[in-house]
Amino acid sequence: MDDRLVRSVGVELSLVTVDLAIFTIRGGTLMILLVERGEEPFLGRRALPGGRVRSGETLDEGARRELMEETGIDGARLHLEQLGAYGDPGRDPRGRVVTVAYLALGPDLPEPVGGTDAAQAHWIPVGDVLEGRASLAFDHERILSDALERIRGKLxxxxxxxxxxxxxxxxxxxxxxxxxxxxxxxxxxxxxxxxxxxxxxxxxxxxxxxxxxxxxxxxxxxxxxxxxxxxxxxxxx
Missing domain, CATH: 1.10.10.10 (Winged helix-like DNA-binding domain superfamily/Winged helix DNA-binding domain)
Incomplete structure (x- = not known):
């Protein structure tokens, strides 16, 4: 849609991103993969890996690319599936951003390596987030909670x-x-x-x-x- 037409009819453009809730089990503990944001908004805060879907990319392609760029983990090794779409107006301070969340499972996944706009990437126990010992940027705690319940049901x-x-x-x-x-x-x-x-x-x-x-x-x-x-x-x- 032409920008002039958007302004004339008052339609708000939305960005589409992908976010990934990636789980593995290490030492008998359920772990979630998190990145430390290297840019605003939420500079330095923990978040799920993800980012904007590029023009000409499918959602799945964008999810796998963001995972590799931000953590160095190959999504082809994982069970990867769409969890749902999240589009509450206030979820991102930059404006209306709709994200399509994915969940992924893998056996004893390697140590991640931060990259692009992720300063660091690391595994932390899921319980640290659910019990309030670690807070996440955006609405990623909600996405994590929904992903965990999806996995529990799928089992x-x-x-x-x-x-x-x-x-x-x-x-x-x-x-x-x-x-x-x-x-x-x-x-x-x-x-x-x-x-x-x-x-x-x-x-x-x-x-x-x-x-x-x-x-x-x-x-x-x-x-x-x-x-x-x-x-x-x-x-x-």
């Missing part, structure tokens, strides 16, 4: 938990994903029965991994299913 009905596990993995490692994301312990025997009974969730490799104590643990890889049948519900006793 019930999909096989996405395996995206946190480098292959091959043990059922104990897979159970740890559920316990860390849901924030509660699970009965090992009951979990094993449900996982191995869900068609296409995991497949045995036929190999084992020696343990520091007890018998060797069987190793598994991801199956070809995307939905869990039956589901693994948080509310189950």
């Amino acid at each position: 019930e009905y999909t096989t996405v938990a395996a995206a946190f596990c480098p292959e091959p993995f043990t059922l104990t490692e897979l159970r740890t994903v559920y316990e860390v994301v849901w924030g509660r312990g699970l009965d090992p025997s009951n979990f094993r029965r449900k996982v191995t009974g869900a068609k296409g969730f995991v497949e045995p490799t036929g190999d084992q991994r020696a343990q520091t104590a007890g018998r060797p643990a069987a190793l598994y890889r991801r199956g070809d299913a995307t939905l869990l049948s039956p589901p693994l519900l948080r509310s189950a006793p």
Whole structure:
């Protein structure tokens, strides 16, 4: 739309950005990837990685580019999906900016490296943000909270938990994903029965991994299913 026409009809132009809530598990803790902003607004504040979508770029392309530029992490390694759009008028002091948020999951991701308009990039525990020990710029705390709830729900009905596990993995490692994301312990025997009974969730490799104590643990890889049948519900006793 021509700028003169915009002014004549009083239409407000909006910028479109992407923001990424990227999760991994390190040392038994759910971590979120944050950058330290290297420019205004919110200079020096922590934020989710992201930025403006370029002309001719798709949203997915913009998300992967911003992730690489600001953190040095290749989005092709991740389970990446759109979370939703956020466009409250006051979310950005520069004016009306609509962002499309993404969530991403990856197994034991590397240390990020800050770049472009991100002075630094680092992993911090999700609990630090949710419990008020770390504050984020813009409305990124809301985006983080929404992304976490999306993941918690997806663990019930999909096989996405395996995206946190480098292959091959043990059922104990897979159970740890559920316990860390849901924030509660699970009965090992009951979990094993449900996982191995869900068609296409995991497949045995036929190999084992020696343990520091007890018998060797069987190793598994991801199956070809995307939905869990039956589901693994948080509310189950």
